[in-house]
Amino acid sequence: MKKCFFFTLTCILLFTFFSFISLAENSLIIEADALFNKRDVDSMLASIPFYVKAVEADPDSYEANWKCARAYREYADYCLEHELEGWKDICKEYGKIALGYGKKAKKLEPEKVEGHYYYGLSAGTYSDGVSILKALKEGLKGSTQDAFYKAYDIDKMYDIGGPMLAIGRFWHQLPFPFKNKKRAEKYLAEHHQYFPDDPEGLVYYAELLIDRGKKKEARPLLEKAIAGDEPFYSNWAQRLLDDL
Numbered sequence: 001m002k003k004c005f006f007f008t009l010t011c012i013l014l015f016t017f018f019s020f021i022s023l024a025e026n027s028l029i030i031e032a033d034a035l036f037n038k039r040d041v042d043s044m045l046a047s048i049p050f051y052v053k054a055v056e057a058d059p060d061s062y063e064a065n066w067k068c069a070r071a072y073r074e075y076a077d078y079c080l081e082h083e084l085e086g087w088k089d090i091c092k093e094y095g096k097i098a099l100g101y102g103k104k105a106k107k108l109e110p111e112k113v114e115g116h117y118y119y120g121l122s123a124g125t126y127s128d129g130v131s132i133l134k135a136l137k138e139g140l141k142g143s144t145q146d147a148f149y150k151a152y153d154i155d156k157m158y159d160i161g162g163p164m165l166a167i168g169r170f171w172h173q174l175p176f177p178f179k180n181k182k183r184a185e186k187y188l189a190e191h192h193q194y195f196p197d198d199p200e201g202l203v204y205y206a207e208l209l210i211d212r213g214k215k216k217e218a219r220p221l222l223e224k225a226i227a228g229d230e231p232f233y234s235n236w237a238q239r240l241l242d243d244l
Helices: 002-036 041-057 062-081 087-108 113-130 132-137 140-155 158-173 181-194 199-211 215-226 231-243
Strands: none
Touching (some): 002 041, 062 087, 087 113, 087 140, 132 140, 140 158, 158 181, 199 231, 215 231
């Protein structure tokens, strides 16, 4: 009878303990999401400690890990796009940290898209900080390529067709002998088919077309990007158009 009582009591205590952890984690993620979704630089930065605490509360939480990777990566990418002071160092530091969380997330739930996708993007951000050649020397090509293709296979439409865009950009930005413009065009053209008004996609696709000698096809894409509502890509498109 006593054994049964203690067993029941232990189960109740364990259930209460894990329920408390789950509630704490959820509360932290909710608070972090509210900050992150404001999408301004200060709020994104402020969201990071809450995501980190959520991971600390439950290290095996898939949601906490992939969202932590996303927050670190998106903050660094924002600094890059707005050319904030020290953006290269931020990309190097935050991209590296994001890689760790992304790696953990894709290992926890490999059948879901977010871990693979943000691992790949984090590798790209880290490369922005240290250079593509250094990232290649560190062996990131294979894992980045695998992550993007896995994300594509799971859900190529995720994040406005992000996996399509990522693969296309990946093959275009690699240095010789890894660069594959034909393969890059396949995925960027596919993304353009689904999302013809996306400023980022327009610029990436147009830049590739120019690189392949298809300037006439690139021009209307650049003109559309210039008229878009994202200054970073509008300015980029204008520079490319001026060089035609």
